[in-house]
Amino acid sequence: MPSTLLNPILERHRRDGTRLMQILRETQETLGWLPPEVITAIAAAVGWPRARVQATAEFYSFFHTRPMGRYRILWSDNITDRMLGSTELMQSMCRKLWLEPGRVSEDGLVSVDTTSCTGMGDQGPALLVNYRAVTRMTPQRVDEIVELVRAGTPVLGWPEEYFQVEDNIRRSDVLLGHGLTPGAALAAALERGAPAMLDEVKAAGLRGRGGAGFPTGQKWAACRGAEADVRYVVCNADEGEPGTFKDRVLLTSHADLVFEGMTIAGLAVGASLGLLYLRGEYRHLLEPLETVLARRRAQKLLGAGILGRDFAFDIEIHLGAGAYICGEESALIESLEGKPGRPRIRPPFPVTHGYLGRPTTVNNVETLAAACLVAKHGGAWYAALGTRKSAGTKLLSVSGDCTRPGIYEYPFGVTVAQVLADCGAHEPLAVQVSGPSGVCLADHEFGRRIAFEDVPSAGAFMVFDHSRDLFETARNFAHFFAHESCGFCTPCRVGTALVARLMDKVAAGHGSPYDLEELFKLHRLMQGTSHCGLGNTACNPVFDTLEKFRPAYERRIKSLAFEPAFDLDAALSQARQMTGRDDAAAHLSNVA
Amino acid sequence: MSGKLRVATTSLAGCFGCHMSFLDIDERLLTLLEVVEFDRSPITDIKEVGQCDLGIIEGGVCNAENVHVLREFRKHCKTLVAMGACAVNGGLPAQRNHLDLRDILEEVYHTELGLAHGGIPNDPELPLPLNKVHPIHEVVKVDYFLPGCPPPADAIWKFLTDLVAGRTPHLAHGLLHYD
Ligand SMILES: Cc1cc2nc3c(=O)[nH]c(=O)nc-3n(C[C@H](O)[C@H](O)[C@H](O)COP(=O)(O)O)c2cc1C
Ligand code: SF4
Ligand code: SF4
Numbered sequence: 001m002p003s004t005l006l007n008p009i010l011e012r013h014r015r016d017g018t019r020l021m022q023i024l025r026e027t028q029e030t031l032g033w034l035p036p037e038v039i040t041a042i043a044a045a046v047g048w049p050r051a052r053v054q055a056t057a058e059f060y061s062f063f064h065t066r067p068m069g070r071y072r073i074l075w076s077d078n079i080t081d082r083m084l085g086s087t088e089l090m091q092s093m094c095r096k097l098w099l100e101p102g103r104v105s106e107d108g109l110v111s112v113d114t115t116s117c118t119g120m121g122d123q124g125p126a127l128l129v130n131y132r133a134v135t136r137m138t139p140q141r142v143d144e145i146v147e148l149v150r151a152g153t154p155v156l157g158w159p160e161e162y163f164q165v166e167d168n169i170r171r172s173d174v175l176l177g178h179g180l181t182p183g184a185a186l187a188a189a190l191e192r193g194a195p196a197m198l199d200e201v202k203a204a205g206l207r208g209r210g211g212a213g214f215p216t217g218q219k220w221a222a223c224r225g226a227e228a229d230v231r232y233v234v235c236n237a238d239e240g241e242p243g244t245f246k247d248r249v250l251l252t253s254h255a256d257l258v259f260e261g262m263t264i265a266g267l268a269v270g271a272s273l274g275l276l277y278l279r280g281e282y283r284h285l286l287e288p289l290e291t292v293l294a295r296r297r298a299q300k301l302l303g304a305g306i307l308g309r310d311f312a313f314d315i316e317i318h319l320g321a322g323a324y325i326c327g328e329e330s331a332l333i334e335s336l337e338g339k340p341g342r343p344r345i346r347p348p349f350p351v352t353h354g355y356l357g358r359p360t361t362v363n364n365v366e367t368l369a370a371a372c373l374v375a376k377h378g379g380a381w382y383a384a385l386g387t388r389k390s391a392g393t394k395l396l397s398v399s400g401d402c403t404r405p406g407i408y409e410y411p412f413g414v415t416v417a418q419v420l421a422d423c424g425a426h427e428p429l430a431v432q433v434s435g436p437s438g439v440c441l442a443d444h445e446f447g448r449r450i451a452f453e454d455v456p457s458a459g460a461f462m463v464f465d466h467s468r469d470l471f472e473t474a475r476n477f478a479h480f481f482a483h484e485s486c487g488f489c490t491p492c493r494v495g496t497a498l499v500a501r502l503m504d505k506v507a508a509g510h511g512s513p514y515d516l517e518e519l520f521k522l523h524r525l526m527q528g529t530s531h532c533g534l535g536n537t538a539c540n541p542v543f544d545t546l547e548k549f550r551p552a553y554e555r556r557i558k559s560l561a562f563e564p565a566f567d568l569d570a571a572l573s574q575a576r577q578m579t580g581r582d583d584a585a586a587h588l589s590n591v592a
Numbered sequence: 593m594s595g596k597l598r599v600a601t602t603s604l605a606g607c608f609g610c611h612m613s614f615l616d617i618d619e620r621l622l623t624l625l626e627v628v629e630f631d632r633s634p635i636t637d638i639k640e641v642g643q644c645d646l647g648i649i650e651g652g653v654c655n656a657e658n659v660h661v662l663r664e665f666r667k668h669c670k671t672l673v674a675m676g677a678c679a680v681n682g683g684l685p686a687q688r689n690h691l692d693l694r695d696i697l698e699e700v701y702h703t704e705l706g707l708a709h710g711g712i713p714n715d716p717e718l719p720l721p722l723n724k725v726h727p728i729h730e731v732v733k734v735d736y737f738l739p740g741c742p743p744p745a746d747a748i749w750k751f752l753t754d755l756v757a758g759r760t761p762h763l764a765h766g767l768l769h770y771d
Pocket of ligand 3: 605606607609610611677679683684740743
């Protein structure tokens, strides 16, 4: 790569290794991949050992150390995309391009593969082309794209409607209907002052919307109280949990609210820099968000002397590169520092030792947006919404078998049945709440409530009707976790692969009751011994469906006796071919 | 329980390292012999496995003979244990799994210098290699997994003494190693 191409990128990022993710991404956007000599040049420029740069380049699914074709097409492989026909559409695309999934065409033109959920569950089947989101794929669109690829039309010249991403807001409450002008909440927060703002957040009972529901006031106070020269605010917009897309909508249509929430957090904890970690799948939001930031700087809502006060704060956007694990806060921080996204050993927690070893508060997009409401209307007002232990409202990303998929905002405490009725779910069989790492509810549980004290949710709400096979859902999720395990600890790295293979074995009709028992054992083992939440929750979908939809498994069990996982005789085929043998000892029976 | 626990052990696609670790229980082997007796095992040199309470397998499954031996063990042992990373996951030998077996045979017996160009051996006496190396649980039902490469002698000791005493084997922190 000529240094004329690389140098501006390096300069833009101050040859700073902690900005490696952005350097690699921008380089790849120019070159299509990351050739060895470029990795060497980047390593030299940032002053890191080459192996460290290589390790980061290889960890992330969206970075390529081999050429992947001028067009890289990745189909979103969440179960909701499959329910909308993505598998067949992808097969037909591959056929028409004379391609095998995962392979680059011989002329180096194109590759087609799958990727984890791209956050378009309400407008699938979705895909990414050169990391730009395409929604609502149809057979006709497949044909058109095949033609565009064959003709070599640059992606920038593709029809705009392909890249149209809808908000699909179906129900608004206090958050989506906030009616705040940019700066209103921030002015209120500045008026209160940092300590009082913190007290309001505590009084509001605001809890984290990223899944764990940790009290936000407590987190901010711990960060503020930690001894340090610098502190950071991080907004977690990794939104990798399959079936979740509410943060995308907040960042598309309420970006001011999110940035303002980050600024208020900065005020409360005593930080002057905020980092938004945006998942790579939302690459299309980068420029619009940068525009909002620039406007806010011009409006004195960011930068030095915010709203004429002695308070300075600014925000940078970091793009991820296709790793679900980077939603876990300590892995996210590693990624922000330019490293592979592997969860840190905790304690120490990010609130004392986070980004660059400094106190850092990591909050979900929705949590920060909600903080604006607290700043404007006060803690008592906010605490009065929702339930006793779950103050405020929750955004749900509804997808699957319903007539009105999209974003629904409810006060906490809404019943599952209410959401099902509102979204037009016809004869629902099950709902997967909070994504694969959450819980699968059967119809006798539809009276339960979305709230931290009953069914907590990070926002996903996937509906399955009576035509669906929940074994296939669980199998899809098992493969998701096997793909996304970061590989740091053995119980999860090996366990997720074992679970996926056992599910494939049962799917192929080789399962026995022993295999079902083994799935239970793996669930217990992984839950008890994994290093982070990914491994702890990876078996939830299998466990839940085994408990609640056991017939879906039993139907596939053909034999009470154990069966091998693969065809033993066929496993000798290559040796037979190479030796020319066909004697009795050159064969195996599949029954012992 | 009447009499001693009858135990058989074997090494399939393994390196005997797990058996060496087993022997590393040292003088505790004598204590063990008060409650167990060995059937087929590298320790006894008995060639055919008889009815046993416990079968311990080192190594994964890489060829047809491994399949036969493993099935014999499963048939004759009430309880079957996968001992070590190779038996549990395929381990080191499974590193060949990302290569095509035909390429490997080609490279070793045709291309590579020094192997006298004798061609790929095709004597019916020799077991054929499988396309891929498999962990033993993909071929037979396995009751317990004892991870580690090799599992530490203390882990093997704890595991066996638990079983002999009728407890579900439990390896606490420090004894459980995966690699
Ligand atoms: C595997 C895994 C993935 C996660 N993904 C996300 C995510 O995409 N977005 C998010 O906000 N939190 C995610 N979390 C939770 C974060 O670790 C963290 O708790 C959260 O960002 C804190 O923000 P909150 O207090 O506002 O909820 C994830 C956790 C785990 C274990
Ligand atoms: S549990 Fe899984 S994702 Fe988490 S650290 Fe271990 S291997 Fe990585
Ligand atoms: S697990 Fe390790 S020690 Fe045991 S057979 Fe395999 S390589 Fe050898």
